[in-house]
Amino acid sequence: MKRYVFFISDGTGITAESFGQSLLAQFDHVEFDRQTLPYIDTPAKAEQVVARINSCAAQQGIPPLVFSTIVDEAIAAIVSKANARQQDIFATFLAPLEQELQLHSSHAIGKKRKIDENTHYSERIDAVHFALDNDDGARTRHYDKADIILIGVSRCGKTPTCLYLALQFGIRAANYPITEEDMEDFRLPAPLHPYRHKLFGLTIEPQRLVAIRSERRPNSRYASPRQCQMEIAEVARLLEKERIPCIDTTHFSVEEIATRIIADAGIARRLK
Amino acid sequence: MKRYVFFISDGTGITAESFGQSLLAQFDHVEFDRQTLPYIDTPAKAEQVVARINSCAAQQGIPPLVFSTIVDEAIAAIVSKANARQQDIFATFLAPLEQELQLHSSHAIGKKRKIDENTHYSERIDAVHFALDNDDGARTRHYDKADIILIGVSRCGKTPTCLYLALQFGIRAANYPITEEDMEDFRLPAPLHPYRHKLFGLTIEPQRLVAIRSERRPNSRYASPRQCQMEIAEVARLLEKERIPCIDTTHFSVEEIATRIIADAGIARRLK
Numbered sequence: 001m002k003r004y005v006f007f008i009s010d011g012t013g014i015t016a017e018s019f020g021q022s023l024l025a026q027f028d029h030v031e032f033d034r035q036t037l038p039y040i041d042t043p044a045k046a047e048q049v050v051a052r053i054n055s056c057a058a059q060q061g062i063p064p065l066v067f068s069t070i071v072d073e074a075i076a077a078i079v080s081k082a083n084a085r086q087q088d089i090f091a092t093f094l095a096p097l098e099q100e101l102q103l104h105s106s107h108a109i110g111k112k113r114k115i116d117e118n119t120h121y122s123e124r125i126d127a128v129h130f131a132l133d134n135d136d137g138a139r140t141r142h143y144d145k146a147d148i149i150l151i152g153v154s155r156c157g158k159t160p161t162c163l164y165l166a167l168q169f170g171i172r173a174a175n176y177p178i179t180e181e182d183m184e185d186f187r188l189p190a191p192l193h194p195y196r197h198k199l200f201g202l203t204i205e206p207q208r209l210v211a212i213r214s215e216r217r218p219n220s221r222y223a224s225p226r227q228c229q230m231e232i233a234e235v236a237r238l239l240e241k242e243r244i245p246c247i248d249t250t251h252f253s254v255e256e257i258a259t260r261i262i263a264d265a266g267i268a269r270r271l272k
Numbered sequence: 273m274k275r276y277v278f279f280i281s282d283g284t285g286i287t288a289e290s291f292g293q294s295l296l297a298q299f300d301h302v303e304f305d306r307q308t309l310p311y312i313d314t315p316a317k318a319e320q321v322v323a324r325i326n327s328c329a330a331q332q333g334i335p336p337l338v339f340s341t342i343v344d345e346a347i348a349a350i351v352s353k354a355n356a357r358q359q360d361i362f363a364t365f366l367a368p369l370e371q372e373l374q375l376h377s378s379h380a381i382g383k384k385r386k387i388d389e390n391t392h393y394s395e396r397i398d399a400v401h402f403a404l405d406n407d408d409g410a411r412t413r414h415y416d417k418a419d420i421i422l423i424g425v426s427r428c429g430k431t432p433t434c435l436y437l438a439l440q441f442g443i444r445a446a447n448y449p450i451t452e453e454d455m456e457d458f459r460l461p462a463p464l465h466p467y468r469h470k471l472f473g474l475t476i477e478p479q480r481l482v483a484i485r486s487e488r489r490p491n492s493r494y495a496s497p498r499q500c501q502m503e504i505a506e507v508a509r510l511l512e513k514e515r516i517p518c519i520d521t522t523h524f525s526v527e528e529i530a531t532r533i534i535a536d537a538g539i540a541r542r543l544k
Contacts, residue, residue, distance in 0.1 A: 012528055014290060018287045019291050022361070085372045089294070093295055097299070101302055103302065121525075124526070126487075157397075160439065167439065215398075256284055
């Protein structure tokens with residue numbers, strides 16, 4: 001029997017979900033049925049949520065788990081009546097913070113967007129367009145403006161990582177695929193020479209690369225174990241010879257790859 | 273005087289940051305100096321963090337705020353000795369959850385990635401490549417596979433929203449720009465006809481569009497108030513006539529636009 005879990009917010013629900021998921025991840029042997037309910041920002045919607053939770057509780061004979069970030073006190077009060085085990089970030093942490101800062105908080109929803117609206121918005125969007133324009137070695141003439149340039153074999157995770165760096169942190173990330181032609185004399189491709197200090201390598205285990213490439217082009221040379229192994233070995237040799245820092249992406253999510261690169265390369269985030 | 277704030281984690285730091293930021297956003301009149309310290313996963317690193325926090329506390333004569341998500345109990349114990357006002361998600365919520373689930377949690381770092389590693393990884397990467405391949409009306413022949421198709425004038429936020437939907441939720445989002453040529457007879461562009469049920473409009477206030485376009489092409493007709501006003505008015509008329517749901521992106525962050533579209537359009541997330 002799966003335990004029902006609700007992530008509830010009067011905003012996007014992103015914090016409620018990330019907070020709840022990080023706690024639930026600690027319980028390996030429990031199966032959860034997760035639902036995210038964002039924008040619960042009227043008493044009517046809150047009452048519907050309560051009805052839904054109570055119906056799950058009645059159906060299973062056990063109260064669901066609720067992780068919430070509800071800023072509005074009236075809405076939070078309604079949701080808190082539900083038959084559930086509730087963990088609310090604001091209910092728990094806001095009062096001690098108010099005391100510490102000797103201020104009343106504004107209890108207003110959607111405060112976060114202020115950060116984005118002005119300078120941050122364009123940093124972020126510029127970074128996204130930078131990543132798109134400088135994806136997959138398409139163009140190299142703007143590498144002087146890049147914060148970082150990811151290199152590695154095709155399909156090792158360069159593009160999603162660049163986009164994540166752009167969207168989440170406003171970092172201008174380019175990427176350049178190392179292909180067989182580049183490997184002929186085991187030298188760094190010429191366009192990368194002036195930007196050696198910005199390079200960061202992505203590596204991957206051959207088995208995983210075979211799986212990823214096979215989804216795209218099944219039974220091709222491109223996806224064959226032999227080809228994948230060879231490309232990976234050659235890139236590893238190049239990275240080592242050129243002393244370029246690198247990370248093995250095999251067991252990491254895009255979030256982990258991106259945040260580890262920031263930490264390892266010591267690049268500054270443009271969004272805070 | 274800015275109050276020092278540290279977001280500390282033995283993982284990516286994303287949850288610590290999102291949790292802390294959502295609380296700090298409630299205090300309008302306080303200035304914060306924020307630092308994220310991810311991957312604090314050894315006692316040595318934790319000791320360095322303590323030294324850094326204590327030095328900030330000594331310098332300002334007031335303890336910094338710390339928001340942390342530290343799974344490892346030994347590391348958490350070290351950080352908790354720092355001279356700071358500390359809010360720790362795991363310290364606060366893990367014990368009640370263990371009791372509720374009648375289980376001991378594993379207290380292991382980086383559990384979250386398990387979610388990503390298998391089926392989720394390819395859903396997500398496929399969605400990113402789908403967004404890239406179907407960006408800006410480049411191709412329309414895969415619209416049958418799209419979960420949603422965003423339409424709107426150039427630079428109203430379509431591309432970042434599609435990429436965010438892909439990266440965060442594994443949703444396959446295409447986008448199609450409505451241009452002047454399309455508007456000649458106020459009809460939906462032909463390639464969109466079969467997919468009317470998947471369309472979602474993005475609108476924007478003219479002033480904001482002028483600002484965004486001016487950064488790209490200053491003093492151009494493209495960025496002129498008259499042109500922006502006209503395009504926006506025409507698209508608004510089209511959306512109304514065709515009864516296509518829409519959202520005004522002017523005051524929203526990419527996260528908000530994306531999560532509101534999911535909620536309004538009722539599309540299923542492929543990642544949970």
